[in-house]
Amino acid sequence: MQIDAPIGVFDSGVGGLTVVREMIRQLPSENIVYFGDTARVPYGTKSRDTIISYSEQIVNFLMTKQVKAIVVACNTATSYALDVLKEKIDIPIIGVVRPGALTAVNTTRNGKVGVIATEGTVGSGIYPEVIREYNPDIQVIQKACPLLVSFVEEGWTDDPVTDEVARRYLRSVQNSGVDTLVLGCTHFPLLRKAIGKLVGDQVTLVNPAYETARSLKELLIKEGIYRETGEPSYHFFVSDGADKFSRFANSILPVDLVPTRLVPIENY
Template sequence: MDTRPIGYLDSGLGGLTAVRAALELLPNEDVVYVGDTARMPYGPRPQAEVLQFTRQIINFLLSQHVKAIVIACNTATAAALPQMQAEFDIPIFGVINAGVSAAAKITRQQKIGVIATEGTVKSNRYRDGLQKILPTATIHQIAAPKLVQLVEKNVTDPKYQKQVIAEQLAGFKTESLDTLILGCTHFPLLAPQIQAVIGPDVQLVDSGAATVLEVQKFLDQAEMRQFEPRLDGVNMQFYTTGAVEIFEQAATHWLNRQHSQVKHLALIADQLQLG
């Protein structure tokens, strides 16, 4: 058993969907989460820049003595995962492969859609991964950056949410999808609204939740999982490079936990530090 926390990183709030899944699947594991809200969105940024940001966050998480890291951001996974796994001597998980595996298992007619950021779509990591497993599958990808903004701005007006989602998913109207991969960890926070627009017959895949299941299996095999309940509850540390108050409000809302305490990180000499 290893009582050290698990580290999560994302460009903003989206990775909280992975944390939310971890609260169910790994209820006794402490959490250290970094949301790089000052520099989001990652989707339109060059790959080299996303790689640099990811490395900075991982270095900070290592300073917090985490035992494993989840890159809970599809764009960062696409841009940086193999290199980060090569650079750092710690288990690092990305969210794309788990999403690919989950979709391949549940698709009925091999007609799969992917909604993601621009960077993830351009990387074709979902498409290529699916085609390796399902060579005859039909795969349609759409970049949906406005959905990220709905989450980051904590927009809760259901009518406006539906309008934006319908606009972003309009490219699927002529496609007979049976499975839709939510290829950005922000999107599961809008899953009911996305389901209402895409239709009840399309199965949604939450890549973040699928990744946490992989982390659970790894921790069990490595005998690193924390099984004993904490008398004082799970310790959750949140950090953001952006506005602390906005992050606190959103984290409290999305995780349904009162008084999520968030600290600010500043970029000093190419390193993230408390500031």
């Protein structure tokens, strides 16, 4: 019975859909309930206390959907709130930081890893902390790229202005000689092509969305709650702008969505 329960996934808005996309590819029979906090996006510039309080409301909402596990599909929410959330619930919960950090550790040859992320994620210091936990000799070069989130939200993912802003943000990271670059914000895989062109073939891009889906699958199998067969169902909820969200989701997901529904998240 619990095997058929859905997995809850949440993000500040649309960025977490890059994680859902990987989950649909790698865990094709799992049922998913997604919540995007589109009324209160962005999270990357907000304080720790605010992000924890928002994340708790969302987890309370997801628990009403009888989810069997939760994915925090937002780097900022993972950075600030994952540990607090773990204390509160007794189902498996994973974030996007640890899977991405571990992959970076396994990828780098020269011991220099770059991380591009929101101000919140960079300020929390979670990527350097987790990466050094695996290997204290690795040097981590971070760079906050807040405007790139706005460009993705505007749909300017393939645009010379976006390229110019990315080039400027990435300069210091490139100059430091990294051979591995973590896309430490779930919006950034949507800029993968532009970023890849900028840093060149000698730098490997790490997409935590991919690694998170893989870690989730391992975790579900270990817990004996992985849904291996059957048709999946997908339900999408947001705190504002359901139609705009649906259009965006339909453009990046490989499935047809049922209509997105609004949730008064402040009441949870």
